[in-house]
Amino acid sequence: MIRNTILAAALSLAGLYSCGGALAQNATHIRIATEGAYAPWNYTLPDGTLAGYEIDLAKELCKRMKAQCEIVAQNWDGMLPALNAGKFDAIIASMGVTPERAQVAAFSDPYSTAPNAFLALKGSGLAAALPWHDKFDLRDNASGSKEIVEKLDVALKGKVLGIQGSTTAGKFVDEYLKDVVTVRSYKTQDEANLDILAGRIDLTMANITVLAEALKRPDMAEAELVGPTFLLASGTSVAFRKSDTALKDRFNAAIHDVNADGFNKALTEKWFGVDISVKN
Amino acid sequence: MDIPFLYETLLKLLTGVPLTLQLAVSSLGLGAILAVILALARLSGLRLLAWPASCYVFIFRSTPLLVQIFLIYHGLGQFHGVRASFLWPILREPYWCALIALTLNTAAYSCEIVRGALLSVPPGQIEAARACGMSSFTLHRRVVFPLALRHALPGYGNEFILMIKSTALASIITLMEVTGLAAQLISESFRAIEILIVAAAIYLFINFIVTRLVQWAEYALSADLRPPPAALEQGGAL
Amino acid sequence: MTASDFVLGFGEAGWGAALLQAAMMTLAVALTGYAFGLVVGSLGAWAKIKGGTLLRLIADAYTTVLRGIPDILVIYLFYFGSSAVLTPLAGLFGISGFVSLPGFMAGALAIGLVSGAYQAEVMRGAYRAVSPGEIEAAIAAGMSRMTLFRRIIAPLVLRYALPGLGNVWQLVLKESALVSVTGLVEILRQAQIGAGSTGQPFTFFFAAAVLYLAISSFSTWLLRRTEGRLTLGSRRA
Numbered sequence: 242m243i244r245n246t247i248l249a250a251a252l253s254l255a256g257l258y259s260c261g262g263a264l265a266q267n268a269t270h271i272r273i274a275t276e277g278a279y280a281p282w283n284y285t286l287p288d289g290t291l292a293g294y295e296i297d298l299a300k301e302l303c304k305r306m307k308a309q310c311e312i313v314a315q316n317w318d319g320m321l322p323a324l325n326a327g328k329f330d331a332i333i334a335s336m337g338v339t340p341e342r343a344q345v346a347a348f349s350d351p352y353s354t355a356p357n358a359f360l361a362l363k364g365s366g367l368a369a370a371l372p373w374h375d376k377f378d379l380r381d382n383a384s385g386s387k388e389i390v391e392k393l394d395v396a397l398k399g400k401v402l403g404i405q406g407s408t409t410a411g412k413f414v415d416e417y418l419k420d421v422v423t424v425r426s427y428k429t430q431d432e433a434n435l436d437i438l439a440g441r442i443d444l445t446m447a448n449i450t451v452l453a454e455a456l457k458r459p460d461m462a463e464a465e466l467v468g469p470t471f472l473l474a475s476g477t478s479v480a481f482r483k484s485d486t487a488l489k490d491r492f493n494a495a496i497h498d499v500n501a502d503g504f505n506k507a508l509t510e511k512w513f514g515v516d517i518s519v520k521n
Numbered sequence: 522m523d524i525p526f527l528y529e530t531l532l533k534l535l536t537g538v539p540l541t542l543q544l545a546v547s548s549l550g551l552g553a554i555l556a557v558i559l560a561l562a563r564l565s566g567l568r569l570l571a572w573p574a575s576c577y578v579f580i581f582r583s584t585p586l587l588v589q590i591f592l593i594y595h596g597l598g599q600f601h602g603v604r605a606s607f608l609w610p611i612l613r614e615p616y617w618c619a620l621i622a623l624t625l626n627t628a629a630y631s632c633e634i635v636r637g638a639l640l641s642v643p644p645g646q647i648e649a650a651r652a653c654g655m656s657s658f659t660l661h662r663r664v665v666f667p668l669a670l671r672h673a674l675p676g677y678g679n680e681f682i683l684m685i686k687s688t689a690l691a692s693i694i695t696l697m698e699v700t701g702l703a704a705q706l707i708s709e710s711f712r713a714i715e716i717l718i719v720a721a722a723i724y725l726f727i728n729f730i731v732t733r734l735v736q737w738a739e740y741a742l743s744a745d746l747r748p749p750p751a752a753l754e755q756g757g758a759l
Numbered sequence: 760m761t762a763s764d765f766v767l768g769f770g771e772a773g774w775g776a777a778l779l780q781a782a783m784m785t786l787a788v789a790l791t792g793y794a795f796g797l798v799v800g801s802l803g804a805w806a807k808i809k810g811g812t813l814l815r816l817i818a819d820a821y822t823t824v825l826r827g828i829p830d831i832l833v834i835y836l837f838y839f840g841s842s843a844v845l846t847p848l849a850g851l852f853g854i855s856g857f858v859s860l861p862g863f864m865a866g867a868l869a870i871g872l873v874s875g876a877y878q879a880e881v882m883r884g885a886y887r888a889v890s891p892g893e894i895e896a897a898i899a900a901g902m903s904r905m906t907l908f909r910r911i912i913a914p915l916v917l918r919y920a921l922p923g924l925g926n927v928w929q930l931v932l933k934e935s936a937l938v939s940v941t942g943l944v945e946i947l948r949q950a951q952i953g954a955g956s957t958g959q960p961f962t963f964f965f966a967a968a969v970l971y972l973a974i975s976s977f978s979t980w981l982l983r984r985t986e987g988r989l990t991l992g993s994r995r996a
Contacts, residue, residue: 278955285952287774289944315862315942318704319839322713326842328862345711403695407708425615425695426705431955432595438958439598441613460958583929583975584968585936588947592968595960682827689829700829713839721828721836728827 270309271488272329273299277314278429281454281512282335285314294512295333298352301504302495318407318428321345324482331481331488335448337409337474347483349492351476352500353509353517357410358449359468360437360456367444370396371468378472379413389469390417396468397422403433403442409473410446430455437464450513476519523715530706530719537699538723544616544688544698548623549681555624556631563636574632581629587690589626594618594694619691627684634680638673639665671742678735682728689724699723766957767966774953774963781949782970788867788945789935793928795871800878807883818879825876830869831937837869838862838941866938874931881923886912888919918989925982929975936971946970 275283275295283293291312303310313329320332324346338348356376361367377389398421404411406426414424425442427433433445434455445452449470455461479496481489499505505518562574581589597603597612604613611617642665650664692701703720707713740747769775806818825833841860860868889912897911939948950967954960 278952280956284956287772287777287953287956289777289780289949313942314944316940318708319713319835319941321711322707322839325711326713326839327846328838328842341709341711406705411708426697426701427695428693429951429955431951435595435598435955435958435960439595439604439613441598441615458958580968580972583933584971585933585947587936587939588950588964588968588971591947591951591954592961592964595954596964597961599959599961686827686829689831700831703832714836714843717832717836717839721832724829724832725824725827 269307270311271303271306271331273303273310273312273331273333274315274320274324274329275299275312275332275334276317276320276429278317278431279335279448279451281450282448283333294353294508295335297508297512298499298505299333301499301508302492305495305498306491308491316428317405320407321480324480327482330485331479331492333479335451335477336480337476338478339409339412339474341412342480345483346480347485347489349479349481349489350496351478351519352496352505354472354474354476354519355448355450355513355517356470356472357413357446358452358466358470359444359446360434360452360464361444361467362437362440363463363465365443367396367400368465368467375469376472377469380472380475393418393468394421397444399423400443401425401441403427403436403445405430405433405447408447410448413471413473414446434461434464450517526712527715527719530716531723533706534699534702534716534720534723537697537702538727540696540698541685541688542727544619544623544691544696545681545685548620548627548688549684551620551624552627552631552684553635555628556635559628559632560635560639563632564639578629578632581626582633586622586626586687587693590619590622590690590694593622615691615694615696619688619694619696623684623687623691626687627680630683631677631680634673634676635669637676638669641672642668671739674735674739674742678732678739681731681735685727685731686724766953766959766962774949774957777953778946778949778966778970781944781946782974784943785932785935785945785970786974788863788938788943789870789928789932791863791867792870792935793874793931795868796874796878796927796931797924799871799875800882803875803879804882804886807879808886822876822879825873830873830934831940833873834866834869834937834940837872838865841865841868862938862941862943866935866941866943870931870934870938873934874927877927877930878924881920881927882916884923885916885918885920889915914989921982921986921989925979925986928978928982932971932975932978 275291275293277283277285277291279293281293283291283295286292291314296312299310299312312333315323315329315334317334320334320336321342323329324332332346336342336348338351342348359367359371371393375389397418400422402414402418402422403425404414404427406428411424411426414422418424425433425436427436430445430447430451433442433447436442437445438460444467449466452466456464456466479489479492481492496505499508500518500520506516509518510516559574559577562570563578565571593612594615603609612621646664646668647660650660655663688698689700691698692704695701697705699720703716706716710716765773767773767775767778803818803821806814810818837860845860893911893915894907897907902910935945936947939945939951942948944952946967950963954963957963
């Protein structure tokens with residue numbers, strides 16, 4: 242294993258990657274970035290390999306596109322700039338499409354969808370303060386959201402809320418709760434979870450499947466999901482450079498394919514316990 | 522080049538400068554006190570004092586500051602005992618964690634500068650002061666520390682700059698100083714390079730000022746080494 | 760705690776092997792960066808000592824800027840900025856599309872550039888320490904410039920520079936932890952992943968600190984030995 246690392250280092254020393262543009266359009270070799278720290282979507286095993294729903298999905302998509310794919314771990318907050326800097330050709334990292342992101346990258350059709358939720362410590366009183374468990378769809382419901390936020394305002398006044406930087410949850414908090422709560426921005430969701438347990442922040446907001454997965458760990462036993470859930474984006478999509486239209490079309494075809502024959506449904510059920518795949 | 526965007530970025534990043542400076546100045550101040558204590562311990566000749574001080578310096582100088590920050594911030598929070606203790610109100614704040622980590626770190630480096638400076642005080646001066654009947658306290662206050670300070674200043678000037686640079690790491694534990702703000706702006710606009718260059722320029726400017734201040738202090742403290750004023754006028758350097 | 764649920768173990772659920780592998784990556788990126796820094800630093804020192812006004816100005820600007828901005832910004836800049844520079848450059852050679860540095864190279868080059876600024880100063884200082892008498896004596900003995908450099912200047916500069924270069928190595932080693940921000944799985948990044956996955960941050964960051972201490976102590980020991988060898992001639996009996 243150690244020798245492999247040295248070998249990999251030597252190989253990457255040997256050359257700069259050249260990719261993208263004309264190359265990536267028909268390329269059989271596609272480099273895909275994921276975060277590797279967002280279980281169960283994508284995470285890193287103790288032996289260093291990547292696993293999760295999106296890793297399985299990416300492998301299947303590549304198989305159906307007859308492409309050779311390399312999946313690399315990449316820090317979340319620099320992912321879109323790094324995509325445009327040519328570090329890799331596609332992002333499969335539970336990324337929802339927002340107008341801001343759509344300005345700098347192209348997105349495939351969505352492959353799955355899950356709302357965001359709050360997590361807090363048991364006994365923090367937040368479960369009692371946020372008793373309703375409604376599901377809000379905030380994608381194009383700016384007026385309805387005002388009413389929710391007024392309810393949230395009272396419950397969350399003066400609380401410290403942690404989010405992972407550059408996420409849809411972060412954008413939601415910035416738009417609706419900025420004046421109500423103190424916001425802390427983390428590099429990874431895991432760090433925000435650690436600070437929930439440490440009591441540094443009162444609550445955190447993230448994809449509900451990710452919070453549910455974290456709650457399975459024994460050290461997270463003191464925490465729980467609280468309050469309503471929010472659908473903030475039309476689903477998670479693969480991101481590409483805007484110039485790579487052919488690559489996007491190939492991915493779209495493969496995504497429709499896995500949605501049509503039930504592969505994606507079965508895969509989401511395997512990883513999340515529920516079907517969160519997108520129907521064609 | 523998108524000048525309005527750069528200007529807007531500059532204005533936003535400048536709001537982080539007070540926190541950057543506050544972290545640097547506080548940690549340098551507290552670190553200097555700790556450094557003097559550590560240096561005196563190392564020079565005390567008492568193994569019971571010197572050995573722990575040496576260990577401290579070795580450990581903090583051999584590990585990355587980022588690891589120290591994570592250990593203090595996330596690491597200590599792992600233990601219920603720590604979270605229940607009287608220290609927790611301090612340790613639960615990212616600001617204090619960053620300040621503690623920066624202080625402990627700079628103290629280890631500064632200890633070596635202070636030690637070198639103390640050793641550089643000529644024994645003759647100390648003997649002379651003793652012969653005049655100075656107490657140990659007066660001796661340190663009037664002879665050893667002023668002489669050592671002058672000697673330590675160039676090295677300490679470097680440490681100032683290193684610490685201003687080090688405060689950038691506080692952004693990793695959610696503090697919104699210049700680098701933290703830059704990271705936030707990048708995540709909003711995805712225009713990494715322009716924002717990073719503006720941030721770099723701000724640090725460069727701060728460090729330029731600090732370098733000048735240190736040079737001025739060195740000049741002010743070395744009155745005896747300068748030529749008499751007449752020569753100065755001729756040179757017209759000032 | 761039993762051996763099987765010890766998170767730093769070497770079994771299937773243990774992170775021990777992953778951390779050791781990450782330590783190799785730390786060494787690889789630090790050594791590459793250091794080597795690159797030596798080259799840049801030597802060039803910088805040469806420009807400062809022998810260069811004309813323009814070269815000196817460039818070298819001074821380089822050392823001032825690189826020592827004045829946080830290293831983490833330099834690493835970010837290299838990571839995000841390399842393609843902006845390399846893509847048009849590659850275009851000149853007829854390569855179309857994006858050309859960019861992988862995380863490892865971006866990190867190593869950034870570390871190299873930062874450490875080069877320090878190494879330039881160390882080597883300039885060492886060169887100044889070579890006494891003019893020795894150089895004059897060599898010239899008087901009829902040595903060519905090449906021989907003079909190879910047999911007199913280089914060995915002497917190396918001897919004087921060694922303690923300083925050792926310090927820079929320690930700096931580079933610690934600097935390599937910053938490369939974790941690009942996603943390269945070195946010691947710190949691996950510790951972060953482990954800490955997040957197990958909820959035991961102290962265990963992992965402590966292990967990371969121990970690994971850095973070990974590498975640092977080992978290299979200090981190695982350096983002392985080398986220093987002893989190189990200064991044999993000047994040691995007093």
